[in-house]
Amino acid sequence: MPDEATCSAFDADGAVVVRGLLEPAEVATVRSVIDEMVRKPSPCAKVASRPDEPAFFEDFCNWQEHPQLAGLLAASALADVAGALMGSATVRFFHDHVLVKEPGAQQRTPWHQDQPYYNVDGRQNVSAWIPVDPVARETTLEFVAGSHGGTWYLPTTFLDGRAKWFPDGSLEAVPDVDADADRHRVIGWALEPGDVVFFHMLTLHAAAGNSATTPRRVLSLRFLGDDATHAPRPWTTSPDFPGLVDVLPAGAPMDGPLFPLLREASTSRG
Numbered sequence: 041m042p043d044e045a046t047c048s049a050f051d052a053d054g055a056v057v058v059r060g061l062l063e064p065a066e067v068a069t070v071r072s073v074i075d076e077m078v079r080k081p082s083p084c085a086k087v088a089s090r091p092d093e094p095a096f097f098e099d100f101c102n103w104q105e106h107p108q109l110a111g112l113l114a115a116s117a118l119a120d121v122a123g124a125l126m127g128s129a130t131v132r133f134f135h136d137h138v139l140v141k142e143p144g145a146q147q148r149t150p151w152h153q154d155q156p157y158y159n160v161d162g163r164q165n166v167s168a169w170i171p172v173d174p175v176a177r178e179t180t181l182e183f184v185a186g187s188h189g190g191t192w193y194l195p196t197t198f199l200d201g202r203a204k205w206f207p208d209g210s211l212e213a214v215p216d217v218d219a220d221a222d223r224h225r226v227i228g229w230a231l232e233p234g235d236v237v238f239f240h241m242l243t244l245h246a247a248a249g250n251s252a253t254t255p256r257r258v259l260s261l262r263f264l265g266d267d268a269t270h271a272p273r274p275w276t277t278s279p280d281f282p283g284l285v286d287v288l289p290a291g292a293p294m295d296g297p298l299f300p301l302l303r304e305a306s307t308s309r310g
Contacts, residue, residue, distance in 0.1 A: 054188030054243035089147035100279035119302040128265025131303035146249035155241035164265025182228035188240035
């Protein structure tokens, strides 16, 4: 379980790193799952880089096809840490997201929040960002500390900046963090396999391209807590859950086989 200082840092900054959380065998499992997803992409897979550049590959919502991943969710410390950071008695799995930047993939992941792309409301949530390759500080995931306070920024497409989700002007634009560096405290960490970064789905984050000669392979796992509810959108969310609104009305808890309950216990911090 994370200590009180880690929980306090998460509350204040919206992002923390837990060093050496996964054992080598667990890292090997994650690596195997990522490589299998790359070899056999799902219908949700996409390349988030330009055609003439090394690939930035993404895929979503494949845990049901990978028993190893389901086993990791059940047996590892990931859900316990997620519950403690959320301050939630329940920990429910939302979805998996594979992100692979090939060597030389210069496509930057721009500053954004995750929750506005999703079909879920609620403050108790956390993502676990799990690299299986060493990540240098200059290419790691970075965060604007404290940006998870409640403001929702307009989600746009990464390559061309289009407002594909909420209508243009309906939410505040993402601030230009890089142009106003003195106003924002940016945090991030060099990482080794076994380290896991946890962050709130409203924390602004970004990452540089991969200038290394090896891939940057990451599995990101999203978790929901007690107050998470279904928030159907009139547009396709990222990821999409086709037909979910027919079985889970607006405002209902995120309950059902798509979102398995991983932990249900009294959660104390410390």
